[in-house]
Amino acid sequence: MHNSILHDTRNRMEKCLSIFQNNINNMRIGRASTGLVDNICIEYYGVKTPLKELANITIENSNTLKIAVFDRNILNVVEKEIFHSKxxxxxxxxxxxxxxxxxxxxxERRKKLCKHLQSDAEHTRISIRNMRRDANDNLKNLVKQKVITIDIERMTQHEIQALTDKYIKQINNFFIKKKTEIMRV
Known part of the structure; x- marks a missing residue:
């Protein structure tokens, strides 16, 4: 039972880290990247469809993205979605x-991006810590129900703490790497 809690916690932390990585990779830092439009979805025949499935997205030069839409009837819709995006x-x-x-x-924009990045990193760290707390609460409930022993609880708590430390360290590394990338002129 405690192994399933550990496994579930690891999966949730990995997913949280993956979302954070995706968010910071999509930050605009003055260079064209096809990842900038990954989060844009278009209403296509009643279904929200990612832009990358409706168009060919290429990097024309270091600061220009070229989007060739397959269905020219939705060209104006795509243009409006891009305009109203973040x-x-x-x-x-x-x-x-x-x-x-x-x-x-x-x-000024670089500093603003760094503040946003720092805020996003802190929210991700808080999420990781909340996952640790939930896992520890589940372990305490198993001890109360006499499903596991106190020794197994403590051992599993140490493993969960090691996971927490590992993922927070990775978040910090991604944060520092992206911050230096943003502040580089």
């Missing part, structure tokens, strides 16, 4: 192709 860019439509020009980052 990217803070204006898409340009020319010859049935959408181009997104990524402007250079100002120092």
């Amino acid at each position: 990217l803070e860019v204006t898409p340009l439509v020319h010859d049935h192709v959408i181009r997104i020009i990524i402007p250079s980052l100002t120092e």
Whole structure:
């Protein structure tokens, strides 16, 4: 029983770290990347569909994304979704192709991105700690129900703490790496 708690906690922490990585990889840092539009979904025949399934997305140069939509009937819908997304860019439509020009980052924008990154990292750390607390509470309940012994509880708590330390360290490493990438001119 305690192994299932440990396994479940590990899976939840891994998923939390994966979401954090995805979020920071999608941060716009002044260079074009196809990952910038990964979170954009388009209403296509009544179904929310990711943009990457409806278009060919390529990097034209270091600061320009080129989006060639397969169905030209939804070109205006795609343009509006990009415009209203969190990217803070204006898409340009020319010859049935959408181009997104990524402007250079100002120092003020870099600092703002770092604050957002720090906030996101802290929320992820809190989530990891909450998962640790939930797992420890589940272990305490198993001890009360006399399903496991106190020794097994303590051993499993140490393993959960090791997992927590491991994932928080990874979050910190990703945070530091991305922060230096953002602040690099």
